[in-house]
Amino acid sequence: MAKGTLKFKDSVADFERITAEVAARKFAPIYLLMGEESYFIDTLCEKLAASILDEAARAFNQVTVYGKDTEAGQVINLCRQMPMMGQWQVVILKEAQQLRGLEKLSFYTQKPSPTTILVICHKEKNADRRSAFYKGCAANGVVFESVRPRDYEITSWLQQFIARRGLGIDPKALSMLTDHLGTDISKISNELHKLTVSLPEGTKRITDADIEKNIGISKDFNNFELCKAVVTRDMGRALMIADHFARNPKDNPLLLTVMALFGQFRDLFVVNYLRWLARRKNQPFPTDQELMRILRKNNTFVLGEIKQNAALWDNRKVFGVLGLLREYDAKSKGLNAGGAPDGELLRELLLKIFLL
Numbered sequence: 546m547a548k549g550t551l552k553f554k555d556s557v558a559d560f561e562r563i564t565a566e567v568a569a570r571k572f573a574p575i576y577l578l579m580g581e582e583s584y585f586i587d588t589l590c591e592k593l594a595a596s597i598l599d600e601a602a603r604a605f606n607q608v609t610v611y612g613k614d615t616e617a618g619q620v621i622n623l624c625r626q627m628p629m630m631g632q633w634q635v636v637i638l639k640e641a642q643q644l645r646g647l648e649k650l651s652f653y654t655q656k657p658s659p660t661t662i663l664v665i666c667h668k669e670k671n672a673d674r675r676s677a678f679y680k681g682c683a684a685n686g687v688v689f690e691s692v693r694p695r696d697y698e699i700t701s702w703l704q705q706f707i708a709r710r711g712l713g714i715d716p717k718a719l720s721m722l723t724d725h726l727g728t729d730i731s732k733i734s735n736e737l738h739k740l741t742v743s744l745p746e747g748t749k750r751i752t753d754a755d756i757e758k759n760i761g762i763s764k765d766f767n768n769f770e771l772c773k774a775v776v777t778r779d780m781g782r783a784l785m786i787a788d789h790f791a792r793n794p795k796d797n798p799l800l801l802t803v804m805a806l807f808g809q810f811r812d813l814f815v816v817n818y819l820r821w822l823a824r825r826k827n828q829p830f831p832t833d834q835e836l837m838r839i840l841r842k843n844n845t846f847v848l849g850e851i852k853q854n855a856a857l858w859d860n861r862k863v864f865g866v867l868g869l870l871r872e873y874d875a876k877s878k879g880l881n882a883g884g885a886p887d888g889e890l891l892r893e894l895l896l897k898i899f900l901l
Contacts, residue, residue: 575686654681724768791888
């Protein structure tokens with residue numbers, strides 16, 4: 546079902562709904578899989594390609610074409626053909642955003658064949674919702690919009706993703722993954738697949754040691770440990786980690802480090818502000834459950850550390866830190882950096898934070 550402006554959580558819910566329908570063999574005549582996040586598009590396409598027809602029938606009744614190598618008329622002709630010795634034929638159009646004359650597919654999507662299932666993978670952006678092509682897909686099939694997660698949404702999704710594989714994950718290991726891999730779900734999925742097949746049989750929980758051994762992220766020198774050193778005011782430890790980052794710049798881009806620090810100090814600011822309201826406005830300080838909802842956390846241990854560290858930073862200093870992080874976010878993208886490498890910029894940033 547097509548929607549207006551979707552959020553990442555809506556994409557996840559729609560993905561799970563469509564996955565369940567495919568598993569129950571409830572197929573639609575058309576699937577328009579579109580959006581910026583390729584992981585969900587690729588995964589749904591793979592599920593459809595493997596589920597609609599059995600292996601023997603796929604040899605005769607399933608065809609995959611690519612947008613840059615075909616035209617709308619050819620796709621329509623394929624869809625209008627009858628299946629050979631079977632109920633359906635499956636036509637998969639990949640990289641549809643590159644198809645010449647995509648709008649001409651409206652001649653088919655407005656009146657699809659009852660014996661064809663057309664899967665359209667439209668990546669990088671959404672199809673034009675005003676077009677007859679899109680309206681035909683929405684009226685006669687399933688439209689799935691794949692939205693990229695924001696940094697604060699990835700942790701919850703990743704925990705659920707791991708839980709569905711029968712595993713748990715320690716908070717530090719989770720932070721190591723998200724800090725190092727960012728919000729690239731395809732990359733995270735690939736790394737986790739390599740990790741899970743490498744874990745000893747019977748493993749129930751992923752630790753920081755597992756991440757270090759199988760993915761190559763140091764359990765001692767990473768953004769989690771750097772953020773911990775900064776918010777606890779351990780200057781020596783923070784600068785030692787920064788030196789490690791400087792020696793390994795490709796594995797530790799400044800942009801991801803700045804994002805991780807920004808998230809930490811944003812949480813400190815919120816906790817300090819809520820404490821100020823409790824003191825000055827005579828408002829009750831939120832319970833741990835309320836605070837986890839406000840901060841988008843789901844671990845009481847992590848929440849306890851945030852509350853403890855917030856006491857070390859009054860919000861005047863937090864404002865100063867957030868200002869520095871915005872400045873160095875721009876520098877990490879090449880603005881007013883003066884050609885300085887990431888390692889030098891990070892050391893400079895940390896010294897300014899500790900001098901506030």
